[in-house]
Amino acid sequence: MISDALRERLACPLCLEAQGCGSCRRDAPGPADYAARAACACGGPDKVRLEVTGKTLRCPACATVYPVDAEGGYVDLVPRTSVGEVTQYADHEFHERLHVTDAPPVLSARIKVDMMLGMLRPRPGETVLDLGCGAGKFALFTGRGDVRAAGVDVAPFFLPRATREIDLVLGDLRRLPFRKAAYPCAYSMDVLEHLDEPGVAEILLEARRTLSPQGRLFVYTHAMESSWIAGFQRFVNRLAKRIGQAGFLDHEREAMRKSDHRNPIRSHEHFDALAATAGFVVTRRRYYNVVFKAVIEDLLLRIVEQARNGKAAPHAHDHGHEPPAPAGPRTIGGPPPGRFAFFVAQALTLLLKVDVLLFSRVRTGPFFGLMVPVPRTEARSDTPA
Numbered sequence: 001m002i003s004d005a006l007r008e009r010l011a012c013p014l015c016l017e018a019q020g021c022g023s024c025r026r027d028a029p030g031p032a033d034y035a036a037r038a039a040c041a042c043g044g045p046d047k048v049r050l051e052v053t054g055k056t057l058r059c060p061a062c063a064t065v066y067p068v069d070a071e072g073g074y075v076d077l078v079p080r081t082s083v084g085e086v087t088q089y090a091d092h093e094f095h096e097r098l099h100v101t102d103a104p105p106v107l108s109a110r111i112k113v114d115m116m117l118g119m120l121r122p123r124p125g126e127t128v129l130d131l132g133c134g135a136g137k138f139a140l141f142t143g144r145g146d147v148r149a150a151g152v153d154v155a156p157f158f159l160p161r162a163t164r165e166i167d168l169v170l171g172d173l174r175r176l177p178f179r180k181a182a183y184p185c186a187y188s189m190d191v192l193e194h195l196d197e198p199g200v201a202e203i204l205l206e207a208r209r210t211l212s213p214q215g216r217l218f219v220y221t222h223a224m225e226s227s228w229i230a231g232f233q234r235f236v237n238r239l240a241k242r243i244g245q246a247g248f249l250d251h252e253r254e255a256m257r258k259s260d261h262r263n264p265i266r267s268h269e270h271f272d273a274l275a276a277t278a279g280f281v282v283t284r285r286r287y288y289n290v291v292f293k294a295v296i297e298d299l300l301l302r303i304v305e306q307a308r309n310g311k312a313a314p315h316a317h318d319h320g321h322e323p324p325a326p327a328g329p330r331t332i333g334g335p336p337p338g339r340f341a342f343f344v345a346q347a348l349t350l351l352l353k354v355d356v357l358l359f360s361r362v363r364t365g366p367f368f369g370l371m372v373p374v375p376r377t378e379a380r381s382d383t384p385a
């Protein structure tokens, strides 16, 4: 949906206002010197507010007209000039094959959302921004009660309920189309590993500008590290691959999910440094070592799933003959799971929580992090005059 509150927050993704401090001020608003101005130690200029003209939004600085797809339930603010590569998340078939539904998340997805809610603690009346919201599943779960949710993603494949219930923006995380301090809190889950290092740096910088000075940012991603426990997961993965080759589980989907990982974060210290450069400090970190998840979700459930689907590999198809993406609002999603399946999944989710209870202080690659903005005065003192 496109609420009035969302319209108030929108801005041209590429244009910065003229005003700024001594080093980022310019004569006219516009896209010139974006990278340097946005990264200015003062916090950079605000982005140019969009004018409503009929059914579209227009940037008064660069004259770009952005469509509002009211029927599709989102506004399209993807930069019209390239700001870097787009991953295969922009591919319709990719989304179809992840089999997303709008049912509440279960299993490891639920573990991640619960960690996010526990660390971010959205307050009544706050709107939480999902950076890289995908189909909108997590945002739907987050935007309940007095907490609202908004999502931004570069790929326009949203769940039908998401287009009705949460604010949706099509946009590039490296050029967030929002005014300064538009949101009090935001999260990004399973996103940063898909970008290169400059991409991660840009997303953090954009998130810093979009969050209010007392804002919070939660991330779930991974550094290229592993603990002694991770050896168990590697063992399960090898086993799953063997079983997959024998046709007893669908190993292809998991491989696809990870196929475009760039893994830009070398270590937790490296991430701390990237965060500091963007003006954040990491205040809490928990690690995700998986033992129960590896056995239950990556092995047993996939064998059960494959047995139910029949042994014919359901996803082996020829990429040369894909049907074109459907016209009209491009929503995705299969039927929700049956009640019994959902009950079992919830019970298993409780078992998966044991991983977090036992191992979340054992340093490893995958991590949940809470970050808060460093006050600008401190940020300025780090910069040579």
Ligand SMILES: [Zn+2]
Residues within 6 Å of the ligand: 020, 021, 022, 023, 024, 025, 040, 041, 042, 043, 044, 045
């Ligand atoms: Zn400045």
Ligand SMILES: [Zn+2]
Residues within 6 Å of the ligand: 012, 013, 014, 015, 030, 048, 059, 060, 061, 062, 063, 064
């Ligand atoms: Zn503009």
